[in-house]
Amino acid sequence: MTAPRTIGVALLGLGNVGGGVVKLLEDNAAAIEARLGARLEVRAIAVRDPDKLDRVVAVDRALLTTDVDAAIRRPDVDIVCELMGGTTLAKDAVLAAIAAKRHVVTANKALLAEHWGEVFGAAERAGVDVYYEAAVCGGVPIIRVLREGLASDRVESIIGIVNGTSNYILSTMTESRRPFADILAEAQALGYAEADPTLDVGGGDAAHKLAILVNLCFGTTIDVAAIPKDGIDVVDPIDLAYAEKFGYVIKPLVIAREHGEPGTGPIEARVHPALVPSNWLLADVSGAKNAVYVQSYALGPSMYYGAGAGMLPTAMSVVSDMIEIARNMFARAGSQVARPRPTRVRPMVPVGDLRSPYYLRFGVHDQPGVLGQLMTILGAHAVSIAQVVQDGAPARRDSDTPVWVVVLTHSAREGDVRAALGEIDALPIVREPARVIRIAT
Numbered sequence: 001m002t003a004p005r006t007i008g009v010a011l012l013g014l015g016n017v018g019g020g021v022v023k024l025l026e027d028n029a030a031a032i033e034a035r036l037g038a039r040l041e042v043r044a045i046a047v048r049d050p051d052k053l054d055r056v057v058a059v060d061r062a063l064l065t066t067d068v069d070a071a072i073r074r075p076d077v078d079i080v081c082e083l084m085g086g087t088t089l090a091k092d093a094v095l096a097a098i099a100a101k102r103h104v105v106t107a108n109k110a111l112l113a114e115h116w117g118e119v120f121g122a123a124e125r126a127g128v129d130v131y132y133e134a135a136v137c138g139g140v141p142i143i144r145v146l147r148e149g150l151a152s153d154r155v156e157s158i159i160g161i162v163n164g165t166s167n168y169i170l171s172t173m174t175e176s177r178r179p180f181a182d183i184l185a186e187a188q189a190l191g192y193a194e195a196d197p198t199l200d201v202g203g204g205d206a207a208h209k210l211a212i213l214v215n216l217c218f219g220t221t222i223d224v225a226a227i228p229k230d231g232i233d234v235v236d237p238i239d240l241a242y243a244e245k246f247g248y249v250i251k252p253l254v255i256a257r258e259h260g261e262p263g264t265g266p267i268e269a270r271v272h273p274a275l276v277p278s279n280w281l282l283a284d285v286s287g288a289k290n291a292v293y294v295q296s297y298a299l300g301p302s303m304y305y306g307a308g309a310g311m312l313p314t315a316m317s318v319v320s321d322m323i324e325i326a327r328n329m330f331a332r333a334g335s336q337v338a339r340p341r342p343t344r345v346r347p348m349v350p351v352g353d354l355r356s357p358y359y360l361r362f363g364v365h366d367q368p369g370v371l372g373q374l375m376t377i378l379g380a381h382a383v384s385i386a387q388v389v390q391d392g393a394p395a396r397r398d399s400d401t402p403v404w405v406v407v408l409t410h411s412a413r414e415g416d417v418r419a420a421l422g423e424i425d426a427l428p429i430v431r432e433p434a435r436v437i438r439i440a441t
């Protein structure tokens with residue numbers, strides 16, 4: 001019997017995901033070998049501190065090195081797996097691996113979202129693969145679905161929940177009706193949220209993932225910094241209660257769709273919490289789970305759901321990418337298979353021209369004529385009202401406590417809504433700036 005072929009792997013980084021990769025390669029070694037007809041073997045692991053003791057998995061100390069370049073250039077390494085994160089050292093490492101003609105697997109959404117052209121241009125010139133399933137929605141194989149499963153289809157729109165931390169916090173707020181700050185502090189104490197949660201709860205992480213999804217769906221790179229985004233901190237428990245009364249839940253969404261001519265028209269892309277009708281499948285995606293709802297020309301609607309983070313789910317995507325690359329190597333298909341299609345530049349729909357229905361919550365003095373003033377200004381800016389409620393009354397007539405007037409609008413232009421709110425917020429009857437949350441359609 002001949003010995004099975006072996007593919008050599010260098011891991012750059014041995015944190016949670018790197019540890020998961022080592023564990024999965026060990027736990028599923030027999031199944032992987034049976035499927036691939038080859039073994040995947042870790043030959044080097046680049047780490048910052050080889051003496052660190054509290055690793056998530058035990059590894060052979062001889063594999064550890066602080067020399068990233070040496071790990072990449074080992075002659076017995078075929079695939080470099082970048083799990084360092086960040087866009088400086090990680091970018092250098094990925095470009096060095098490509099230059100050394102190593103195939104690359106990365107989970108680094110920021111690197112790909114911000115340097116897509118540079119990374120894939122270098123990979124194309126070097127004739128190597130760059131795979132990145134773990135960069136978007138962790139263990140949910142959405143990249144493979146868009147690149148392979150729907151390769152013959154045309155995506156019209158996607159609506160996704162792609163940040164587990166935000167989804168966990170909003171889901172817990174919905175269940176408990178407690179404020180954002182309390183739930184965030186609890187999530188941090190439990191290790192569910194980062195010490196600096198800005199990227200997750202502010203929408204930056206979701207924008208990186210959306211930029212990658214847009215590229216796959218619509219064949220264009222977009223400037224990730226130009227994606228309009230609102231964080232989930234705009235949501236108060238009272239908004240969750242009103243949403244429920246109107247038949248909605250509030251979810252942290254990414255939305256992208258093409259406008260105009262299929263294949264060439266401008267692209268709408270945005271990241272924000274939104275009211276989602278409670279009978280939508282996405283309304284049931286709770287806790288830290290992720291999901292992407294895809295509307296495509298031939299298949300129609302389809303949804304992909306699962307764990308968007310976590311050691312083994314994310315490691316699963318990374319190791320599956322290694323298996324794909326190894327298959328390409330054996331088939332001599334090389335980068336022909338994985339190379340993304342050439343990207344065009346398609347304009348983004350300007351923020352002011354984005355349209356959706358809106359949930360607006362106004363804190364006003366309870367006085368005659370207040371509703372009239374609000375409605376007149378909204379109407380003057382072509383914002384049409386679908387429903388209005390005014391709930392309760394302040395404890396005393398002269399109280400400073402605002403009463404809430406909640407308005408659901410028909411579909412309106414963002415620019416018109418903002419202009420109307422600019423006028424309304426300046427009225428003497430207004431106690432606090434309007435709360436604005438979009439409604440998903």
Ligand code: HSE
Nearest residue numbers: 162163164165308309
């Ligand atoms: N921090 C991300 C999340 C996972 O909360 O979904 C990695 O992208």
